[in-house]
Amino acid sequence: MYYVNREQIARRLQAVPEVAEGLRHAVQAWDGGLVLGMVQERCLHLAIEIVTDVGSYLIDGFIMRDASSYDDIIQINYEEKVFDESAYEVLRELVLLRKPLVQDYFSWQREVLHPLSAVLPEILEQFSDQVSVYVEKELGPFQGNEGQGPE
Numbered sequence: 001m002y003y004v005n006r007e008q009i010a011r012r013l014q015a016v017p018e019v020a021e022g023l024r025h026a027v028q029a030w031d032g033g034l035v036l037g038m039v040q041e042r043c044l045h046l047a048i049e050i051v052t053d054v055g056s057y058l059i060d061g062f063i064m065r066d067a068s069s070y071d072d073i074i075q076i077n078y079e080e081k082v083f084d085e086s087a088y089e090v091l092r093e094l095v096l097l098r099k100p101l102v103q104d105y106f107s108w109q110r111e112v113l114h115p116l117s118a119v120l121p122e123i124l125e126q127f128s129d130q131v132s133v134y135v136e137k138e139l140g141p142f143q144g145n146e147g148q149g150p151e
Helices: 006-013 016-028 034-061 070-079 085-095 098-102 116-139
Strands: none
Touching: 006 034, 006 116, 016 034, 016 116, 034 070, 034 085, 034 098, 034 116, 070 085, 085 116
16 A cells, blocks of 8 residues: 655645745736846745655655656656646756756846746646646545554
């Protein structure tokens, strides 16, 4: 039997609406200024963390092959049909931003609206829905006491 930490997956997916709203706001009000640049940067970073954390929980819980990178986490989940190809393509682009956002933050161009910012809110919402459907299909309805560890 699989041990999938549904509670932790759900906690991370609960952050999707706020990240999507932050990106939508940044895109709609974009002025090239510091504040919206920082909002965009933080939302992109959080989106990366959400999809890689959730992907890692799924890989570990369903005993999928080991991931060697952030890109590999996305590829494995796609191969296991957790989400569809349209989400896969955008999520692969997204995880490639991790190094620039986290390690090379000093050279990140905050005054530029990143192209993913406009499409990512919808993709994150699809990702959340598709992960939920996948987990329920594989494990059945959430009972509320799952993810607590063995009793």
